[in-house]
Amino acid sequence: MAAMYHPALLLLAASLHLIPRGLAAEPLTKLAGCSIVPTTWSDGDSFLIRTGGGMERVALLLKLPFAVYTAFADARGDGRHQRIYGFVTLANGRDLASVLVEEGLARAFGVYRETPDLKSNGEYREAMRDLELQAAKLSRGIWAKTDWEKLPEERRQQRQEDADLDLAAEKKGAPKGLVLDPNTAARDELLKLPGVGEIIANRIIETRPYKTLEDLLEVPGIGSKTLEKLRPHLVIGEYAK
Numbered sequence: 211m212a213a214m215y216h217p218a219l220l221l222l223a224a225s226l227h228l229i230p231r232g233l234a235a236e237p238l239t240k241l242a243g244c245s246i247v248p249t250t251w252s253d254g255d256s257f258l259i260r261t262g263g264g265m266e267r268v269a270l271l272l273k274l275p276f277a278v279y280t281a282f283a284d285a286r287g288d289g290r291h292q293r294i295y296g297f298v299t300l301a302n303g304r305d306l307a308s309v310l311v312e313e314g315l316a317r318a319f320g321v322y323r324e325t326p327d328l329k330s331n332g333e334y335r336e337a338m339r340d341l342e343l344q345a346a347k348l349s350r351g352i353w354a355k356t357d358w359e360k361l362p363e364e365r366r367q368q369r370q371e372d373a374d375l376d377l378a379a380e381k382k383g384a385p386k387g388l389v390l391d392p393n394t395a396a397r398d399e400l401l402k403l404p405g406v407g408e409i410i411a412n413r414i415i416e417t418r419p420y421k422t423l424e425d426l427l428e429v430p431g432i433g434s435k436t437l438e439k440l441r442p443h444l445v446i447g448e449y450a451k
Contacts, residue, residue: 238297238326241278255316256285256293267315274301279326284396297326311341314351318342321397321415331416384443391447392426393419404439420446 246269247258254268259278280296298306305325310316318338322331329337346353384404392400392414400411410431417429423444426432432440 238279238281240326241280242275244276244278246272267313268306268310271300271306271309272298276300276306284394295321299326308338308341311338312345312350314345314349314353321412323416388443389445390443392423392444393447403443405436406440422446 241259244259248269249258252258257268257272277299278296279299280294283295285293285295300306300309307316311318318335318341322335324331325334345351346356349356384402388402390399390403395414397408397411397415400406400414401408406414410429413429413431414426417426420426423437423441423446426437426440426444427434
């Protein structure tokens, strides 16, 4: 088979949706012997790879052949290139996202799912948070630039901005004619829904798949009132009766 090209997104970069309630989702596929393809647009947490048989640290880590585990879930985010979520396992067996967070080069934020070695999404999330805390304590990577005296005020301002964004999300209306399948919609598509901000969009992805729209009530932050706002814009595809 000829070599294929797939842009890969880490956790940030390296995580996909959780598979809860015993329902089957798309299985992970291992793409062995991958190599990185230099591009002008790579930003460190998304990059082009060749499958088969600003980026300096990532390029070094990916110098030796690596493996990608992916369910080919669409990551969107860049209209010029198709991007998919994937776990990247380095030649030494380590998870690329974990290495980057441990070295203070990435944040433990994004969408999580069960890992190739069968860690639950919750276990993986907490492990990443621990690595981030350790990197901060040891002033690794970008954490070396942190002004700890100013951090409390900066975090207060960030919380206010997040609250303002959540309020805006609650008040916004969906584009005319918008209808999405919550089992397959990308994060950027979910953000177009009324009452859905970044956190809720990530939670919708993590809690997939859904048999009925009522299953969305299991998503933290979605209650009956929010579901009624979403209902005209959602349809279940594969599990529709």
